[in-house]
Amino acid sequence: MPVEFKDYYATLGVPRAASDEYIKKAFRKLARQFHPDVARDKKMAEEKFKEINEAYEVLSDPEKRKKYDQYGSGWKEGGGFEPPPGWQGRARGGADGAETHEFRFGGTGFSDFFEQLFGRGRRGGFDFGGNGFDAEESTPAGGPARGHDIEGDILVALDEVMRGSVRSISLQRTNPQTGRTETHNFKVRIPIGVQDGQSIRLPGKGGEGAGGGAAGDLFLHVRYAAHPDFRARGADLYYELDLAPWEAVLGATVSVPTLDGPVSVRIPPGTNNGQQLRVRGRGLPRGRNSGRGDLYVAVKVQLPKQPSAEERALWEKLRQTSRFNPRQPA
Numbered sequence: 001m002p003v004e005f006k007d008y009y010a011t012l013g014v015p016r017a018a019s020d021e022y023i024k025k026a027f028r029k030l031a032r033q034f035h036p037d038v039a040r041d042k043k044m045a046e047e048k049f050k051e052i053n054e055a056y057e058v059l060s061d062p063e064k065r066k067k068y069d070q071y072g073s074g075w076k077e078g079g080g081f082e083p084p085p086g087w088q089g090r091a092r093g094g095a096d097g098a099e100t101h102e103f104r105f106g107g108t109g110f111s112d113f114f115e116q117l118f119g120r121g122r123r124g125g126f127d128f129g130g131n132g133f134d135a136e137e138s139t140p141a142g143g144p145a146r147g148h149d150i151e152g153d154i155l156v157a158l159d160e161v162m163r164g165s166v167r168s169i170s171l172q173r174t175n176p177q178t179g180r181t182e183t184h185n186f187k188v189r190i191p192i193g194v195q196d197g198q199s200i201r202l203p204g205k206g207g208e209g210a211g212g213g214a215a216g217d218l219f220l221h222v223r224y225a226a227h228p229d230f231r232a233r234g235a236d237l238y239y240e241l242d243l244a245p246w247e248a249v250l251g252a253t254v255s256v257p258t259l260d261g262p263v264s265v266r267i268p269p270g271t272n273n274g275q276q277l278r279v280r281g282r283g284l285p286r287g288r289n290s291g292r293g294d295l296y297v298a299v300k301v302q303l304p305k306q307p308s309a310e311e312r313a314l315w316e317k318l319r320q321t322s323r324f325n326p327r328q329p330a
Helices: 009-013 020-034 042-060 062-072 112-117 156-161 246-249 309-321
Strands: 091-094 101-107 150-156 166-174 181-190 199-202 220-224 230-233 236-243 250-254 264-267 275-278 295-301
Touching: 009 020, 009 042, 020 042, 042 062, 042 150, 091 230, 101 112, 112 150, 150 156, 150 166, 150 181, 181 199, 199 275, 236 246, 236 250, 246 250, 246 295, 264 275
Parallel strands: 150 220, 236 295
Antiparallel strands: 091 101, 101 166, 166 181, 199 220, 230 236, 250 264, 275 295
16 A cells, blocks of 8 residues: 655755754754644644654664665655555454455554554554564354454653543554445543553454454554653653853752743752753653652753853963863862
């Protein structure tokens, strides 16, 4: 089933030879611009934010970027992109597995292009890697056969992890008996504190059973949407804080963003570059009633790139006056 090719480099506005750091900076700039919380046109911003996240999901991962560069070069302008053999998401129908039908998701935050090339499939009837299909559960010939399980990915924003949400999802698939395309719509509850990589199971939303057998299940695997400010590790969040040299040396009190709003953080005198300061309880929920993780503020001391003549004179005076030598043991 041909799908629309996604030019992830164009989405982020970077050249194909862009470095990892350049891609990261481009993503953060665009993500801040189109974050639904700050944009006036929230619907447009939400769609754009998903596109930016999908592009960054692929280009920030060395393995995914390598595969994308390999297969992405074969697309034709103005036409559909046909993934290589064995890369299409398929679910087998019928007790003997002789028939196949393809499917597409809607509302998960990922495009068909991403799902067909980078979605994961482990359970029966869903294989992107060409490693074969698991056999469905069945009774002896002619008996009931359980339908196949279907898997996909769902992009979850950190705000949804904080507060929970209900998402509208659609599953479009071809009925192997009639050959017609059917669309099934349903609601998915994103629980507070859902973890990256966690599976959300929707019983009976997978492939239809045969001979009176039960339907399979649908499994949606959670992927955290990349955030322009925070990096998640478990329930903890990490934020990079830029400091001027004198703030690190003399100490300061600075405003730091959190998912709940800004907080004041005290920078102790003599804070080193790379040092992490912990703000307790400002991370992600560990569950509805299990407390929250912490926010770690990682210090990045920034130097002035073009000091004025007056500033240069002060730095010269400091060099002449200070006895500090970082190359000598303390």
